[in-house]
Amino acid sequence: MLLRPNRSDARRIAFALGRVILVVGAAGLLPLAWAIGKREWASAVAFVLMIGIAALIGSVSTLVAPKDPRLRWSHGMTVLALAWLAVPALGALPLYLSGHYGSMVDAFFDAMSGVSTTGLSVIQDLDHLSESVNIWRHALQFLGGQGIVLAALTFFAATGILSLYYGEGRDERIFPSVMSTARFIWLVSGVHAAVGVTVYTLEGVSRLGYSWSRALFHGANVFMAAFDTGGFTPQSTSLMYYHSLTFEVTTAVLMIAGAISFSLHHMWWRKREGSFKNLEVRTILITFGITLTLGLVGLAAQGLYNDVGSLTRRGFFQVLSAHTGTGFATVSSSDLADWQGLAFVGMAMAMALGGMASSTAGGVKSLRVGLTVRAIFDSVRGALLPEKAVVSRTYRQNGQRHLTPQLAQSVMVISLLYVGLYLAGAAVGVAYGYPLQDALFESVSASAAVGLSVGITSPTMPVLMKIIMIGQMWLGRLEFIAAFSLVGFVASWVVGE
Amino acid sequence: MALNRKDLNGAARGLGLELAVLAALTAVAVLISTIIIWLS
Numbered sequence: 001m002l003l004r005p006n007r008s009d010a011r012r013i014a015f016a017l018g019r020v021i022l023v024v025g026a027a028g029l030l031p032l033a034w035a036i037g038k039r040e041w042a043s044a045v046a047f048v049l050m051i052g053i054a055a056l057i058g059s060v061s062t063l064v065a066p067k068d069p070r071l072r073w074s075h076g077m078t079v080l081a082l083a084w085l086a087v088p089a090l091g092a093l094p095l096y097l098s099g100h101y102g103s104m105v106d107a108f109f110d111a112m113s114g115v116s117t118t119g120l121s122v123i124q125d126l127d128h129l130s131e132s133v134n135i136w137r138h139a140l141q142f143l144g145g146q147g148i149v150l151a152a153l154t155f156f157a158a159t160g161i162l163s164l165y166y167g168e169g170r171d172e173r174i175f176p177s178v179m180s181t182a183r184f185i186w187l188v189s190g191v192h193a194a195v196g197v198t199v200y201t202l203e204g205v206s207r208l209g210y211s212w213s214r215a216l217f218h219g220a221n222v223f224m225a226a227f228d229t230g231g232f233t234p235q236s237t238s239l240m241y242y243h244s245l246t247f248e249v250t251t252a253v254l255m256i257a258g259a260i261s262f263s264l265h266h267m268w269w270r271k272r273e274g275s276f277k278n279l280e281v282r283t284i285l286i287t288f289g290i291t292l293t294l295g296l297v298g299l300a301a302q303g304l305y306n307d308v309g310s311l312t313r314r315g316f317f318q319v320l321s322a323h324t325g326t327g328f329a330t331v332s333s334s335d336l337a338d339w340q341g342l343a344f345v346g347m348a349m350a351m352a353l354g355g356m357a358s359s360t361a362g363g364v365k366s367l368r369v370g371l372t373v374r375a376i377f378d379s380v381r382g383a384l385l386p387e388k389a390v391v392s393r394t395y396r397q398n399g400q401r402h403l404t405p406q407l408a409q410s411v412m413v414i415s416l417l418y419v420g421l422y423l424a425g426a427a428v429g430v431a432y433g434y435p436l437q438d439a440l441f442e443s444v445s446a447s448a449a450v451g452l453s454v455g456i457t458s459p460t461m462p463v464l465m466k467i468i469m470i471g472q473m474w475l476g477r478l479e480f481i482a483a484f485s486l487v488g489f490v491a492s493w494v495v496g497e
Numbered sequence: 498m499a500l501n502r503k504d505l506n507g508a509a510r511g512l513g514l515e516l517a518v519l520a521a522l523t524a525v526a527v528l529i530s531t532i533i534i535w536l537s
Contacts, residue, residue, distance in 0.1 A: 187500075191508040253515050260515075268514045269507030288522065293529055300533040308530045316526040 004496030005489065006008020011066040012282035013079050018061020020083045024090055025054025027143055028136070031094070035132035043132040046097035050090060065489045077485030084478055088112040091140050098133045100124050102459050112470045114140030116477035117360055119231025119327035119451020120442075122459045122466065126193055126236040131217055134234050136223040144477070145228020145258070145360035146189060150182055181262075188257075188265045189227065196223040196254050203246040222247070226254035228360045231327025231451035238329045248313075251328060252320055259284075259324035263398065279395045280356055283370030287324050291350035295319045298343030315343075318452070325361035337438065337454040348441060349452045352422060362449025362476050366419045371395065373429030375408035417480050421447045425472050432462055442469075447476040 028051045035044035071079065088111035098109035106122045113120045114137055123129065197219045204215025218234055225232045235241040239251060257265075267275040275281060296315045305311035314331055319338075321328045329336065339347060354363015374395055382391045393403040422444045429439025434456055442456040446469045457469070475483050500508070 004527075186513070187504060188508075191500075191504075191512070195512065249519070252519050253512075256518055257515050265511055268511040271507075271510060289525065292522075292526055296526065296529050297533055300530075300537055306534070308527065308534050311534065312523070312526045312530040315530070316523060320522070 005493055008066055009075065012069060012071055013082070015061050015065050015069055016071060016075070016079045017082055017086060018058045018221065020079070021054050021061075021086060021090060022058035024087050024143065025051045025058065027139055028054065028094075030139060030310070031132040031136040034135050035130070038131055040130045040378075042134050043094065043098065043130045046094040047132070047136070049097070050093045053093070053167050056089060059091060074089070074485055074489065077482040078489045080482040081478060081486035084115065084474060084482070087143070088115050088140070091115065091136070094133055094136055095123075098129060100126070100129050100133075103463075105463060106459060109466050109470055110137065111140055112473050113451070114138075114230065114232065115144030116449050116473040117141050117145045117228050117230040117325070117362065118446060118449045118473050118477075119225070120446060120457045120462065120469070120473075121232065121259050122193055124455060124459050126234075135217070135221060137232050138224040138230070138234075141180070141228050141232055142224040145224075145230060146185070150185060178236070184266060185262050187387030188262060188269070192227050192257055194222055196227065199250045202245065203244055203250075207246065208242065208244065210242060218242075219397030222251065223254065225254050226251045226328070228257045229255060229258040229324050229326040229355065229362075231321070231385065233328065237332075240330055240332070248317060248330060251318065255320060255324040255326045258326065258361050259361040261356040261358040263358055264356065267398075274396075276357050279370040279374070280367040283373070284323075284356060284366035287351070287353050287366065287369060291323060291353070291474065292319045293348045294342045294349065295339075296346075298341045298346055301342060302338075302340060304338065304343075319346060319350050322450055322452055323353065323355070325351070325354050325363055325448055325450050327445070328404045329452060333453050333455040336452065340437075344437060344441070347452070348444055351441075351444045351448050351452065354448050364415050364448075367397065368415050371403065371408065371411045373416050374403060375412065378403065414480060418447065418476070421472055421475060425468065428465060428468050429456065432465055443472065447472040449473065449476055 004089040028047050032044060032047035032051065033043070035047060088108055091114065092104065092107040092111035095101055095110055096104050100123050101107040101110070102122075109120075109122050112118075119141070126134075162261065197216070200219030200222055201212070201215040204218055206210060208215070210218065221232070221234045222239075224230065231238075233241065239247060254338040261280070261491060264275055264278075264281065266272070292315070295318070296311060298316050299305055299311060303316055317328075317330050318336070320326075336347075352363060353369055354365050355361025357365045357367045376392050378391055382389075385391060395398050395403050422440070425443025425447060426436065429443060430436055432439075434442075438454045438456055441452075441454050444450070445452050446457075456465075
């Protein structure tokens with residue numbers, strides 16, 4: 001029997017959701033300031049409107065504040081699922097009002113692509129978008145990558161929304177306190193921001209001939225999209241716009257930094273030994289090696305790049321961008337569509353597998369991949385050994401851990417759900433008449449929060465496909481659990497007693 | 498959020514390791530590309 005949620009449950013959820021929305025409103029102050037500084041008055045009005053709505057919702061949520069705002073697990077998951085719908089809905093407002101989107105669905109598509117750190121876009125005439133709205137697109141990626149809830153709990157820790165932390169794909173605490181963990185995440189991000197933006201800006205001024213303001217604009221935006229494995233760029237030609245090896249190398253470092261877990265950052269920063277013995281690190285190095293080899297062999301077999309320099313530069317960057325779930329490209333969508341055979345397989349696998357858990361990357365995640373392979377290996381070994389033999393089911397991840405049947409099962413269920421999501425999206429694409437290979441590529445790219453495109457994603461894409469891809473981005477970023485909790489909450493509200 | 502000496506050392510070490518990983522991966526990519534181009 002399902003228990004129907006009571007008013008207290010609803011108030012707790014509304015209160016926490018209001019807090020999260022307030023943070024989004026506060027984040028809107030950055031593009032608002034830029035809009036005022038650059039005299040982009042129409043954009044400034046749009047941001048004032050969005051901030052006003054956020055403030056209104058936040059104030060109303062304060063009015064319904066429960067006596068005890070602490071959230072149970074199911075509350076937390078429900079808030080999370082709703083927040084990841086409400087935030088892009090609110091964030092879509094300035095995008096839609098910019099006039100660069102054909103409909104509110106298109107603006108919501110880009111906002112969801114932003115917060116889920118995917119990077120697919122259906123914007124029209126990006127190259128003439130106002131700077132402040134362009135900053136907002138990238139800020140949405142930064143907000144989503146850092147974790148909307150992480151940002152919220154940094155400011156509202158005392159109001160009992162700490163349980164939300166775990167649902168954003170950050171299921172391990174680096175420090176005993178979640179607040180200390182949040183501080184460390186902001187510290188790592190801040191250091192990378194300082195270094196990354198400085199390098200980009202100096203390159204922009206010294207080599208590309210930009211003004212300081214323009215170089216800072218591009219540097220800050222590309223940093224936000226790179227470190228949070230988002231993949232948006234201020235210009236429609238992605239990183240090709242810059243024709244800069246410095247931009248590519250800096251971006252590659254930031255993509256790696258974004259795709260590794262904050263737990264690994266901590267091990268590296270605090271000089272803890274044994275990080276390269278962890279199952280997760282070994283798995284991602286092996287899968288990257290495999291997908292890179294497949295990609296390079298495929299490209300060479302097609303004869304697309306005939307010298308070591310261009311084969312390495314194009315192949316390596318694209319596979320790295322795919323595996324880290326970023327989505328920056330140094331080749332055009334039409335060129336990417338020509339990557340057939342093994343090159344396609346390598347890219348699709350890299351996108352599907354994704355980065356590390358508790359990072360800003362999407363996809364199945366390397367720890368799940370490693371545990372799935374280990375569980376299969378243990379099962380085969382168990383079947384081959386004598387009946388009475390004891391099979392050791394352990395793995396190394398920050399120390400020796402036991403691979404219990406329950407853990408193996410939950411890991412395989414999530415992995416299978418990702419595979420199902422990839423295939424379901426591809427089936428929809430095929431139903432709309434796209435070639436299977438292109439439909440699968442785009443579906444994996446959306447579900448694994450990558451953002452590389454072979455050209456299907458465009459403003460002229462069927463509306464239903466846009467909505468389905470929005471759903472894929474949402475489910476993929478939430479790793480299913482929070483979405484299922486929301487469904488359970490709604491179901492218990494409707495049929496519960 | 499002030500950076501203390503321990504944080505600065507950690508940041509330098511972390512960024513250094515990220516660069517080292519990128520260098521190692523690039524070296525692997527160059528090696529694979531060289532072999533593939535040579536074989537073809």
